[in-house]
Amino acid sequence: MGRMWTKDHRERQKAFERRRYPTDLTDEEWERVRPILPQPARRGHKPKVNLREILNAMRYLARTDCGWRMLPHEFGPWQTVYWWFRRFVRRLLFQTLHDVALMLDR
Template sequence: MNRPSYPSDLTDAQWTFIEPHLPSIGESTFCETVSRRELVNGIRYVLRSGVQWRMLPHDLPNWRTVYFYHNLWAKNAVWERVNAALVSEERERKGRKAGPSAAVCDSQSVKTTQKGGLAVTMGTKK
């Protein structure tokens, strides 16, 4: 990385954790011209700063490339796998099992008026 860092850039420790979960970019006939770490830095820049994709700074990879890989990885559930791995590691770090042993499902019932339809919205009388 030959550029000044942004606050949204991955630290070395974060990259070490995330890298194994990202698919490779190049095929055997292509060489990887854009680093996956810089792609993730570009994605994080947009998501953290809230700028439009086209406003990605020029020292990061081209916005079209960053946008393409963000969508591809979202479609292929890469981000879900990264998130699941992060959750598991954090649970283990806190001395718990990697996966939860129970789940809570909650719902709320909302009472509505006795009358419904036009009687309520139009104010019609009995």
């Protein structure tokens, strides 16, 4: 006799399909990280990238140690991920420098 799919089964299947790699952010991790990410511009074009996917790609790269050009296509163009990586690095560096200067000033 066939097995009936319940709502719980469907939800677990959706979660499995949505989370492709073990390095993908969990919902809890995403909720913690999202507030510190750059906010979209109030004017102009809406962003065409999903920042959660960009972070998933960066985590994948860090964990697998693969090259940028070997990034799985599910994450989008490697050039886009690299551009965001550079932006995050610059932002983190400047934030760190600001924090150190603030601590020294106190």
